[in-house]
Amino acid sequence: MRSIRLRLIMILMGSTGLVWLLAVGWIYLSTQAEVERVLDARLMEAARMVNSLLSDHRIEVGLEEGAARHVVGEFEQTHRPYERQLSCQIWSLEGSLVGRSENAPQTRLTEIGTGFSETAVDGERWRVFTVENQSLGVRVMVGDSLRIRETLVSDVIKGLVVPALLILPFLAGVILVSVGRGLSPLNDMADTLSKRAANDLRPLQADNLPKEIAPAVNALNGLFKRVEDVRDRERSFTAFAAHELKTPLAGVKTQAQIALASEDPALHANALQQITMGVDRTSRLVKQLLDLTALETNDSEPILQTVSVRALMRSVMAELPLARGETRLNVEADGEDAHEVHVEPHFLSLALRNLIENALNHAPETSGVVCRVEEVADSVRFLVEDRGPGIPEAELSQVVEKFVRGRNRSASGSGLGLAIAQAAMVRMGGTLTLENREEGGLRAILTVRKAETMA
Numbered sequence: 001m002r003s004i005r006l007r008l009i010m011i012l013m014g015s016t017g018l019v020w021l022l023a024v025g026w027i028y029l030s031t032q033a034e035v036e037r038v039l040d041a042r043l044m045e046a047a048r049m050v051n052s053l054l055s056d057h058r059i060e061v062g063l064e065e066g067a068a069r070h071v072v073g074e075f076e077q078t079h080r081p082y083e084r085q086l087s088c089q090i091w092s093l094e095g096s097l098v099g100r101s102e103n104a105p106q107t108r109l110t111e112i113g114t115g116f117s118e119t120a121v122d123g124e125r126w127r128v129f130t131v132e133n134q135s136l137g138v139r140v141m142v143g144d145s146l147r148i149r150e151t152l153v154s155d156v157i158k159g160l161v162v163p164a165l166l167i168l169p170f171l172a173g174v175i176l177v178s179v180g181r182g183l184s185p186l187n188d189m190a191d192t193l194s195k196r197a198a199n200d201l202r203p204l205q206a207d208n209l210p211k212e213i214a215p216a217v218n219a220l221n222g223l224f225k226r227v228e229d230v231r232d233r234e235r236s237f238t239a240f241a242a243h244e245l246k247t248p249l250a251g252v253k254t255q256a257q258i259a260l261a262s263e264d265p266a267l268h269a270n271a272l273q274q275i276t277m278g279v280d281r282t283s284r285l286v287k288q289l290l291d292l293t294a295l296e297t298n299d300s301e302p303i304l305q306t307v308s309v310r311a312l313m314r315s316v317m318a319e320l321p322l323a324r325g326e327t328r329l330n331v332e333a334d335g336e337d338a339h340e341v342h343v344e345p346h347f348l349s350l351a352l353r354n355l356i357e358n359a360l361n362h363a364p365e366t367s368g369v370v371c372r373v374e375e376v377a378d379s380v381r382f383l384v385e386d387r388g389p390g391i392p393e394a395e396l397s398q399v400v401e402k403f404v405r406g407r408n409r410s411a412s413g414s415g416l417g418l419a420i421a422q423a424a425m426v427r428m429g430g431t432l433t434l435e436n437r438e439e440g441g442l443r444a445i446l447t448v449r450k451a452e453t454m455a
Contacts, residue, residue, distance in 0.1 A: 004186075005179055012175045020164050027160060032153045039144055040116065043129040046086055047142040051131045054090070054138065059099070087126075089141045098138060109143045118146070185213050201228045245285060252278040284357075288416040291350055295423040302344035302428045306451040309339035309373050309380065316352045329356060331371045339373060340451040341380050344428040348448065351421040351432070355384040355444045358417035362388035362442070379447050387441040396434050421446070 053059045087104035091097055097106070110117045110128040117128050126143040133140065189204065203221035206214065252275050259271035313331055320329070341348070352371075359369040363386040372383040391399055398404050400422040418434070425432045425446060433445040 005183055008179045008182075009175055012179070013172060016171060016175075017168075024157060024160055024164075028153065028157050031156050035149060035153055039149060040127070040129070043086070043116075043127065043142050043144055046088070047129045047131045047140050050088055050090070050142065051133050051140045054133060054136055054140070087143045087145075089143075091139045091141065093132075093134075093137045093139065104143070109141045113139070185210055189213070189217065201225075201231075245282065248278045248282040248285065252282070285416070288354070288420060291354075292416060292420050292423065295347075295350075295420065295427060302347060304342050304344055304428065306340055306342050307345050309341065312341075312345065312349060312352075313371070313373070315345070316349050316356065319349070319353050320356060329360070329369050329371060331373075339375060339380055341448050342451045343430070343448050347424040347428045348430070348446070351424040351430075351446055352382060352384070354417040354420045355446070359384050359386035359388070359442070359444070361417075362386055364388065375450070376447075378450055380450055382446040382448075384444045384446075385437060385441060387439075390436040390440065390442045391434065393436070396436075399434070400432065418444075 050059070086101070087109070088099075088101040089097060089104050089109050090099035091108065097108070100106075105121050107121050109121060109126055110119045110130060112128070112130055114130050114132045117130070119126050119128060121143075125146040127146055127149070128141055128143040131140045132138075192204065201224040203224055204217050206217050206221065209217055255271045255274040255278065259268050259275070262268050262271065317329075317331070356369060356371060363369050367387040370383075370385045372385070374381050374383065395404075400418045404419075418432075421444070422432050428448075430446060430448040433447070435443050435445070437443050
């Protein structure tokens with residue numbers, strides 16, 4: 001299980017430790033460079049000072065062999081750290097030691113004639129500056145132990161690292177508390193949600209929230225709103241469906257009672273015919289309810305395929321009632337064999353079948369329904385036309401809603417056919433257009449993309 005709290009703590013602790021390490025490294029390098037620069041300047045100054053004292057004859061040295069003695073008191077060791085670093089030697093140009101400080105080694109500090117050099121004498125490394133005095137015939141060598149330099153730098157670093165290590169536990173505690181307080185709005189929101197009832201879809205309080213949490217709260221409120229809308233639609237759908245099913249079922253029951261009670265053969269036959277019609281209507285309503293539910297509850301992306309119009313129309317014709325599909329429906333297509341569309345076949349068939357059934361229900365018995373296919377630019381249009389009463393212009397935008405039947409309703413309609421067609425076209429990216437024909441009746445147009453335009 002992943003924890004945001006743990007992740008934040010680890011990131012903050014890691015980044016803080018990394019910053020400390022980088023700072024220590026930078027201070028180490030800069031301190032080392034600065035110490036070397038300062039101490040090198042001191043070496044140079046000390047060597048020149050001794051050379052000046054020799055030139056002014058304030059220090060007397062014997063140039064004879066074996067005359068070396070303690071001549072420079074300023075380089076004696078004191079009791080304070082780092083103050084005994086310098087050792088001084090005075091060598092003749094012929095190579096004999098003629099003077100040295102008390103703690104200077106007997107061995108020559110460097111073989112370099114002048115300037116800076118680094119050497120090892122008796123197992124100890126030295127940084128040496130040499131000044132050559134030609135007039136006196138001597139070389140002045142002043143050396144600094146590199147071990148003491150390194151000790152100085154390491155003590156500086158210890159002075160930084162030790163307090164840092166002592167502060168780290170306190171810093172960790174501060175980070176823990178800070179992260180906990182920073183995440184408290186999330187805990188408060190989780191606590192609020194856990195105490196809510198399942199049907200409580202009120203929006204969460206969105207005022208005075210941290211800007212990092214506000215998007216999550218707004219998204220949750222949006223989700224609550226969508227769920228509330230879906231629930232309202234389901235309530236309406238259930239109420240309308242119950243009402244629409246109640247009507248034909250009540251009719252079937254009434255006709256059945258008439259058939260059972262009647263001894264008149266004509267009345268008995270008419271009652272049975274009405275029962276058959278009621279069952280057909282109920283069956284069609286149930287099928288439409290199932291189709292609409294499948295369209296609205298399936299959130300997966302439609303699988304678009306390239307299909308021919310002829311194959312699609314044959315599939316739709318096969319699903320229509322034979323009595324209507326063969327006698328009153330006329331299918332026309334301009335170059336039908338050449339038409340190919342990129343659609344979800346089931347959705348387009350569903351939309352076409354419901355439009356044709358709707359047209360057959362509203363068209364007069366003496367007139368037929370025409371289904372035409374035509375190509376327009378990069379689209380293919382399916383036109384379903386009837387000679388019925390049409391739809392008032394004010395109601396054209398409303399009849400695609402569920403259970404909206406309009407004023408010119410059919411006795412066998414349920415107000416779902418156009419809603420199913422609209423939902424199917426929305427799912428696969430097509431459009432449904434309704435318009436009244438000048439010569440009377442309604443024209444429904446389904447527009448989808450041609451297959452070659454999708455490449």
